[in-house]
Amino acid sequence: MNNWIHLLRDPHTGIETLHAHFQGHAHAYDPHWHDTYLIGITEQGVQRFNSRRVRHDSTPGKVFMLEPGDIHDGDAPSPDGFTYRMLYLQPDWLEQALAGLYRDGPGRPLPGIGTVLNDDPELARATLLAFNALHQHEVQLVRDMALDGLLARLSHHLRWHRPQEADPRAPLIARRARDFLVAHLHQDVGLETLAQACDTDRFRLTRAFKAAYGLAPHAWLIQLRLSRARQLLALGIPPLHVAHDLGFADQSHLGRWFRRAYGISPGAYRQQANGGVPQPCTSLQDPLGQA
Structure with a gap:
């Protein structure tokens, strides 16, 4: 079996870290959604997925991000398949963390993801550091610093909503x-x-x-x-x-x-x-x- 998944859950934040590989020409995931924020980096190969009615091809070094409720799937279009690392961020944790980062910000933050696929080397570096700190069970101070670095860079890619806003997509x-x-x-x-x-x-x-x-x-x-x-x-x-x-x-x-x-x-x-x-x-x- 050439497909594999390594998953861990951080008990302090509830963040899950996933390191996975799917062999080439495999249908990795059916369309589905999560109630968490997803931020990941493609490590090897071409990671193809559909989200927000657009097909995306994520190649090594690119960062892909999804907000809760974003429907997506996954395919491995090339023979060598793809490998990726992913963090699943709990909404409550993210809101609290961003509130601490922006004490003078716009009230209780309800962030949305602006662009699904990003070519941002600093975001990629911050994502990888945060992933490794959690997945490798680094000491608490290292995990905290890595997550703060990820939040600081991630904030450039967020949209800010107010709680009273209705979802315009939903009649x-x-x-x-x-x-x-x-x-x-x-x-x-x-x-x-x-x-x-x-x-x-x-x-x-x-x-x-x-x-x-x-x-x-x-x-x-x-x-x-x-x-x-x-x-x-x-x-x-x-x-x-x-x-x-x-x-x-x-x-x-x-x-x-x-x-x-x-x-x-x-x-x-x-x-x-x-x-x-x-x-x-x-x-x-x-x-x-x-x-």
Whole structure:
């Protein structure tokens, strides 16, 4: 197996660090989104992904960044595949850290990412230093200094939002549907039920939702459940319990979707996020493998 993933979670900040490789001509990830900020650097090869309706090719030294909710996928178009390093920044941590960096800034910061793919050598250097400090378990002072350096450079690439701003991409119907799905995360909700809750019909609902969030309601709900599954697995909860709690049919059902989105099984993710030994990732071409 030539695909591999090494993942660790910093207990102080909740930041996850991911070092991964996917062999050439592999479909690395299905379209999905995270509830964290992503900042990563391509180490080797060509990392191809679609986000914000644009195809991006990240080559060595380029930095890619995504904000929570940004849908993206991943492919390895060249024979040698690609290798990358990624940090997953928790929104609460980032807000608090930026508030400390900008004490006279614009209130409670709600940052968004300006440009997905960046050719910024200083940002690349800061990203690599922060990644290595966390992933290699450097002493606390080194980790803190590296993260401060990353924040200082990252701030040049952020957009600033106010809490009261509505998402301009989401008409009222789509926002109502999203709120309903969040509130009924564990339930088997049908389109008719969802449409009635939004005072519309199922066809208008689907069109509005896809226009706002890039996925049909059922696909978005699966991604929401997967995002919550990452949180629960990182707390050490067994995959069987996570699958049951989040409305998946069984552990294998969770495992199939989890690997397609993240390239790793729920069990391996739980182990690595809790300080276990990194393991090779499972093949994404075998959706019926064990969870």
